[in-house]
Amino acid sequence: MTQPTDSLFPGKAFISTVLEALETKTRMTGSLAHRYLMRAGMAGMIVAVFYVVNYAIVGVFDSISAGGDSLASVGKLLGALAFGPALVFIYYTRSELLTSNMMVVVIGGYYHRISVWRGLRVLGLCFLGNFxxxxxxxxLYRxxxxxxxxxxxxALHSVETKLAYVSSASGLVDLFVRAILCNFMINLAMLLIYNGYIKEDWSKIFSMIIAVFVFAFLGLEHSVANTVLxxxxxxxxxxxxxxxxxNVGIALLGNFVGGGLLIGAYYAYVNDDSRWLRRTADQHGQDD
Incomplete structure (x- = not known):
């Protein structure tokens, strides 16, 4: 039978899944830290492969002309689509990516399942492994x-664009906003996967590809991807x-706001039924 709180707090399954994942990450960063670093390292390798594929596609189409115009825009579109499966590979290899862990750690902190120190340890080791x-x-590329x-x-053109952000105050704000939107999209995809409503693998794969496509095509800023690049x-x-x-420092802050706060903190709060249950219990007690 459906519980009365299901319609009021529909994300309880999502929170439960995230907290279970957090428990695994917390234990691994304790007694199995070197294995956790290896899992995070695999995510960095996957990003490195797909980023080069992205730039290879853009480079090929940029050198092709049609009607006197370059097909660079087509290359940008296809390159972003090719970069999309990176998150799919990371998810299904059970690798560890810093930006999605920001959401997990914040939710765990909200429900008092992890201390600030342990949360920073999880994120710090993950970032080190990604790097x-x-x-x-x-x-190897060298x-x-x-x-x-x-x-x-x-790749050089992309680096020049990213480094230009840190040369002015307006550029820093632009970078920060792009980083917020980037991890909002990444963790929005993870929300769809963890919430229990999507069962089929192909639906999960599509969600992840679209989320990464949006960030890659719009030129949003991902701290790990930038570090690898x-x-x-x-x-x-x-x-x-x-x-x-x-650039990476500002991207980290923006990513934390986008994934940790706008997704993690928001969904942790809106699906917290503890106060509602206490109030309901108090009302029943007064009625009795």
Whole structure:
């Protein structure tokens, strides 16, 4: 029988699933920290692969002309679609991605399932693992020609655009907003997956691809993807380390607002039935 609170707090299944995932992450970052780092490293590797695929596609279409105009816009569209499955691979390999963990940790903090220190440990180890995974593939790219030619040109252009944000106050605000929207989309997809309403794998896959497509096509800012990109380009072409660190720092803050607060904190609060149950119990007690 349907419980009376189901219609009032329809996200209870979502919260329960997230808290179960948090318990696993908390335990792993304690006694199995090195394995957690490996799972986070795999996410960084996956991002590194799909990012290069994205720029390769954009580079190919940018060099093609039709009616005197470049097909760069077509390449941007197809490249964003090709980058979309990155989140699918991360999810189904059970890898650990920092930006989705922001939502998980905030929900856990709201329900007092994790302390601030342990939450920071989960996020910190995840970010380190994501970086190390990207670094491994960046080293592999360094000794290949995969990030040269049109692919390298597009990657360099993207880096220049991202670093330009930190050169002015308005650019920093733009970067911050783009980071908020980016992780809002990523965690919106994870919300659809965790809430129990979507059962079929293909529906989950579609949700994740669309969410990543939106962020890639609009040029939104993802802290982990940016870290991987700066690492790859830095080892192959060089990068302004200070500006790159500034970009990642602002992107981290924006991602936390978008995924941790706008999704995590919001859904934790709207699905918290504890006060409602206490008030209902008090009313029943007065009636008796």
């Amino acid at each position: 190390l995974g990207g670094l491994i593939f960046a080293l 000794f290949s020609t995969l990030v040269e030619g049109p692919t390298g040109e597009q 700066f690492t790859v380009v830095g080892l192959t072409h060089g990068v302004d380390v200070a500006a790159a660190a500034g």
